Amino acid sequence: MADVAGTTLEAVDIMGLMKLLPHRYPFLMIDRIIDIDGDNSAIGVKNVTINEPHFLGHFPDQPVMPGVLIVEAMAQTAGAICIRAAGASKPSLVYFLTIDGAKFRKPVVPGDQLMIHVRKLRKRGNLLKFACEGLVDGQKVAEAEIQAMMVEND
Template identity: 55%
Template sequence: MDSMVNETETGKAIDINRIMEMIPHRYPFLMVDKVIGIIPNVSAIGIKNVTINEPFFQGHFPQRPVMPGVLIIESMAQTAAVLVVETLGPSAEGKLVYFMSVDSARFRKPVGPGDQLSVHVFKERSRGNVWKFRAEAKVGETLMAEATYAAMILDN
């Protein structure tokens, strides 16, 4: 078995090195540190360890650091992109995933330094290179944000 991909009780776990082979995002815009419980063509859970060292905290907000909601949505999209590559196989590695729509986005509670954000992504459907997902972002068992979104997978 590849040392970067491990089996868990609920599916595969993929580490940061493998994620960077699968999707083109890089620091400071890589918003997922690992993916656990990945079930190809079904679901995945992305983990983002939120630290005070995140560059966005310098200005959002210095007195009360809050992870921007759009970056929580981006974490959802990147987790979904890993799920897509895992589903489609090596031919999909490094392809770009473009948002087509974000619907029903709700931000329930702020995410801040020290939080571990778990992003639960569920594939709703796919047709050709268009995929639709539903996602929830949680800290522990607390729902922080949720959204449905569509993305198009393209060659770079």
């Protein structure tokens, strides 16, 4: 897929994500990332399934994906594209610093496919800020601005 300027947008599958991120089941919150434009923007994909452990207690009779895990999926999407853009010569970790303006508009439930749109707002040194939106079937279900810090992984 290419944008108007002719830049090729890229994707990362689950195996690629596991090379980029330190997270593993049950805390890896994204299944793949599509439409990656460097560290400028991307779309993370989370296939929400009933067999995820948080649904045992949130809530057994009416399962809802916890908002904090939606925000974590946003942070993991942003972090993965930051690390990927840094390249193999700079092994890095991304630490989550702030969450601003988080809003949850509609429950995310098993069977949904959560599309996590992240867009870089600014980068100053090793600090990055992203605008994030979660969509299900084209409807906004969540939004937040997150800030992260990249550090070298020693």
